[in-house]
Amino acid sequence: METDATYRGTVYPWQCDHVGHMNIMWYVGKFDEANWNLFARLGLTPSYLRGSGRGMAAVQQNITYKRELLAGDIVEVRSRLVEIRDKSIRFMHEMRNAESGKIAATCEFVGVHMDRQARKSAPFAPAIRDAAEKHLEPELA
Template sequence: MAREATYRGTVYPWHCDHVGHMNIMWYVGKFDEANWNLFARIGLTPSFLRESGRGMAAVQQNVTYKRELLAGDIVEITSVVLEIRDKAIRFRHEMRNGETGEIAAICEFTGVHMDRRARKVVPFTEGIRAAALGQVAAVEAEMA
């Protein structure tokens, strides 16, 4: 399946550390922006979250760094849902150098769906689960 980008941007000089490459805090920030675009695709839109009093919280995050990104590099992130459970979702982002196509970093998250007022984890709606399961099926078909 052709994966659509969940984030596009660039590396600015102020994103770089003393070694001259993008600092880890900016990788995490760009992955976070991709999260919200991926969530919106399955129905976890900003308006849904506001109106329902729901939210998302990361409970695990694993980042693998593959290649440096330097000031001026174009960044593109594609994302896939790997698993959806009653109250939790697992997904992966691949950050690439938009010019070369090389993978710069991979991040896998586990997140939970929560009631913001009660501060408790709650089940996803059936519509969100169905949309996420559709993405999982597409990923599985791609890998078969």
């Protein structure tokens, strides 16, 4: 997949908890922003989602916290698509302290392609599936 980050930002003091590190709710938020940038690379752009009546729903999310992030730290998330199925995708995010390069957290998501009107899962359009298959990076054995 492209080497560009799917998210870049900064940890602000108001995102830190009583222990002094970024609170878990902000990790989730930054990973969510990375989701939308990853989706756009696959063709799941806001205009596609609005125009097609489709959406994406997270059905599973597993976060591993490895190192603290502190106020002022610059954060970068890089993402990779691990699996695509008829109606779902599985992908990984890796959040790093951009200065040190050390991994702060990882997150694995499973997202389901939805028909917003029917309120149920729907197959990906062929163009989306083709784009996703070009970006597929299966897990290392």
